[in-house]
Amino acid sequence: MPVGKVITDIVFIDNHENKIVIAGVDLMRLIPKFDALDDLIYAEIIEEEFNRFGYTFRKEHGEFAIQINKEKQEQLSQIENRAYRCQIVNNCLAPTKWEFTLTTEDYSDFDSRLRATDNLNQNRILSHSWFYFDLGLYTELIHLKNPELKVDFNMNYDSLSNLAEDVVVDFSQLRKPIKYRSKAEVLEIGYKSGRLIEPLDNEQFYKKESKLFLEGTDQTYTSILETPIKTTQFKDAGFYSELTPKAFDLNWMKYLDSVYVDVIDVKGTESYVELKISGQWAPYEITIGNIDLAQLSEQKLLGLLFGLNTYPKNRRYNPVQSTINFDADLLPNEIKPYVWLTNKEDGKWVNNQYKGIEKVYLTYESLERDVLVLYVLSYERITPVWMTRIKLPNDMREKVRIRKGLYNY
Numbered sequence: 001m002p003v004g005k006v007i008t009d010i011v012f013i014d015n016h017e018n019k020i021v022i023a024g025v026d027l028m029r030l031i032p033k034f035d036a037l038d039d040l041i042y043a044e045i046i047e048e049e050f051n052r053f054g055y056t057f058r059k060e061h062g063e064f065a066i067q068i069n070k071e072k073q074e075q076l077s078q079i080e081n082r083a084y085r086c087q088i089v090n091n092c093l094a095p096t097k098w099e100f101t102l103t104t105e106d107y108s109d110f111d112s113r114l115r116a117t118d119n120l121n122q123n124r125i126l127s128h129s130w131f132y133f134d135l136g137l138y139t140e141l142i143h144l145k146n147p148e149l150k151v152d153f154n155m156n157y158d159s160l161s162n163l164a165e166d167v168v169v170d171f172s173q174l175r176k177p178i179k180y181r182s183k184a185e186v187l188e189i190g191y192k193s194g195r196l197i198e199p200l201d202n203e204q205f206y207k208k209e210s211k212l213f214l215e216g217t218d219q220t221y222t223s224i225l226e227t228p229i230k231t232t233q234f235k236d237a238g239f240y241s242e243l244t245p246k247a248f249d250l251n252w253m254k255y256l257d258s259v260y261v262d263v264i265d266v267k268g269t270e271s272y273v274e275l276k277i278s279g280q281w282a283p284y285e286i287t288i289g290n291i292d293l294a295q296l297s298e299q300k301l302l303g304l305l306f307g308l309n310t311y312p313k314n315r316r317y318n319p320v321q322s323t324i325n326f327d328a329d330l331l332p333n334e335i336k337p338y339v340w341l342t343n344k345e346d347g348k349w350v351n352n353q354y355k356g357i358e359k360v361y362l363t364y365e366s367l368e369r370d371v372l373v374l375y376v377l378s379y380e381r382i383t384p385v386w387m388t389r390i391k392l393p394n395d396m397r398e399k400v401r402i403r404k405g406l407y408n409y
Contacts, residue, residue, distance in 0.1 A: 004028070006141065010088070012100055012129070019067040020086060020102060022057055029055065029317065030088065030098075031138075031145045033329055034153075035309050035336055037173055042164035043340075043349045045153050047307025050353075054089030054099075055317040063317055082106075083126055087314065091130065093235065095154050096138045102127040161351050168347045169340050174308065175274060175289050176265045176334055182273075183393045184261040187371065190221030190387035191254050197221060200301060200361060200375060200384055207382045214245050224385050225250050229356075234380050246379055248356030253386050255282040259374070261390065264290065266335065270396070271403045275374065277388070278344065285344050286376065288360060290337045293372070293396075294403035298364040301375075305359050306352045309336035353379065357386075365389065369404070370397040 006027040012020040032053070036044035057063035066080045082104040091097040106124040113122070135154070142153055188195070197218055199205040207213075216229030228249045232240040257279040266272040274289035288304065296302055303312065311328050319327060331337075339360055341352040352358065356379050365371035369392075376386040392400070 004144070006144070012131075017069045020064060020100075021067060022064045022086070022088075025317075027141055028145055030090075031141045032090075032311065033309075034146050034149060035333070039163070039167045040169065040308075040349070041149070041151055042160050043167060043169075044308050045151070045155075046157065046160050046164060046351070046353075047305065047310055049090075049095050049153060050092050050157060051305055051307070051310060052089055052092050052313045053311035053315075054087055054313070055315055056085055056087050057317050059084040059086075061318065079104075079126065085123075089314070096133040096135050098131055098133060100127070100129050100131065101125055161354070164349050165351065167349050169287075169342050169349050171274070171287060171289065171338075171340075174336070174338050176272075178274065179263045179265040179270070182261045182263055182396055184259070184372075184396075185391040185393075186257075186259050186388060187391050188387075188389040189257055191225055192222075192257070194220050194222045195387065197224065197384055200377075203381055204377075204383060207380070210240070212240055212380070212382050214242060218383055221385070221387055224383070225254050229378075231379060231382055240380075246356075248379060250356055250378075250385055252283055252355070253357075253376070255279045256286070256386060257282075259388050259390055261372075261392070261396075263396075269294075269403055270399050272335065277374075277376075282344055284350055284355070285342050286339070286357075286360070287342065288337075288339050288362075288374075290335045291362065292335070292403075293369075293392075293400045296362055296364055296369075296372070298367050298369065301361040301363050303359055303361050304337055304339050306339045306341060306357070308338045308340075310339075368397075369400060370394075 007024055008027060010022040010025050032048040034041055034044050034048060064086050066083060068080060083102050084105060085103040087101045089099045091099050104124050104126050105122050107122050110122065139154065143149060197220060199208055212232045214230040214232060216227055217223035218229070228247055230245040230247050232242045233244050233246045235241055235244065256277050260276045260278070262274045262276070263270050264272040264274055271292050271294045273291050273293060274287065275291065277286040304310070309328055309331060341350040341355060341357070342348060343350055357376050358379055359377040359381050361375040361377065363373050365373050372390045372392060374388050374390065375384045377383070378385045
């Protein structure tokens with residue numbers, strides 16, 4: 001059902017009357033779309049509303065403007081040229097709680113970065129603040145975007161989780177039927193191979209530098225599963241606190257030693273798959289579905305939060321249009337990606353955040369695109385905790401290459 005627009009200007013102002021003006025924002029873009037059916041909606045609200053997602057606005061595209069009160073703040077006179085990005089991001093701690101950041105490019109330590117081993121970027125945060133949506137307005141917008149929503153999205157976290165954990169996840173309702181199981185071969189399980197854990201992206205690198213990992217052993221994919229771990233907790237206004245650490249026992253992931261690749265019966269292609277991570281003695285299973293293998297690239301990570309068609313942590317407000325990648329709000333129902341943690345015994349939903357995992361990454365090992373690499377990330381995406389390498393059968397590899405070629409123009 002098409003959803004209308006709610007257009008307004010968003011203005012952030014400080015005590016000196018300096019302003020950031022984001023004109024003509026469609027508030028409906030900031031509101032999550034819930035795609036789950038029936039009682040699975042409780043799990044999806046947790047995975048959407050209590051996760052980070054938001055938009056980046058770009059200065060060079062005129063998506064926001066800075067108005068400096070130069071009479072009172074002469075030292076800020078250059079900020080109009082320095083700031084080039086701002087973000088509005090959902091704070092995962094509670095509904096209606098959001099964050100705003102203003103970012104600049106900074107080259108003050110450029111020479112030392114050139115000589116350093118790690119040279120990730122030159123971004124610097126100029127401002128980071130928090131605000132609340134009016135609850136009445138937010139509720140109205142939620143129901144405008146989700147007219148069939150019958151439950152209270154503003155329910156507290158524990159109540160939602162308790163309801164969700166009684167729900168059996170029916171994967172047949174989330175995808176087309178399984179066409180066949182491929183003859184994919186598991187080449188490596190990180191826990192068994194003892195592979196070293198290395199940060200996969202900037203976020204994990206900076207969180208490692210900030211020492212968000214407090215206790216446990218995180219050197220290898222083996223050691224991190226052997227003893228319970230403690231991390232700092234994301235709380236209050238959006239800071240990480242070591243005073244109330246989060247503790248997780250990831251030992252159960254040692255028993256995830258089987259990976260199945262099932263081809264989904266999507267019209268016109270055999271590149272859509274469902275990946276199931278399981279094991280004979282595993283208490284839980286991770287299922288990742290509606291993944292188009294032709295959209296994956298070597299040395300480029302496709303990240304998916306747990307849930308159904310969850311939004312990425314950050315998107316452009318005015319995205320570049322593509323013939324193969326859909327905006328999350330525009331995906332057809334039959335190919336919306338999903339990642340769920342379930343009980344192996346009865347298929348009921350399991351709160352992945354309680355079990356210490358939050359996201360998965362998919363990529364190809366090389367240009368050949370015949371070895372699929374899958375990572376599972378910990379709470380707050382602090383570190384990868386489980387990985388596998390899967391050799392795709394030759395017929396699947398060739399079909400993926402053919403489909404990938406259709407979009408290389």
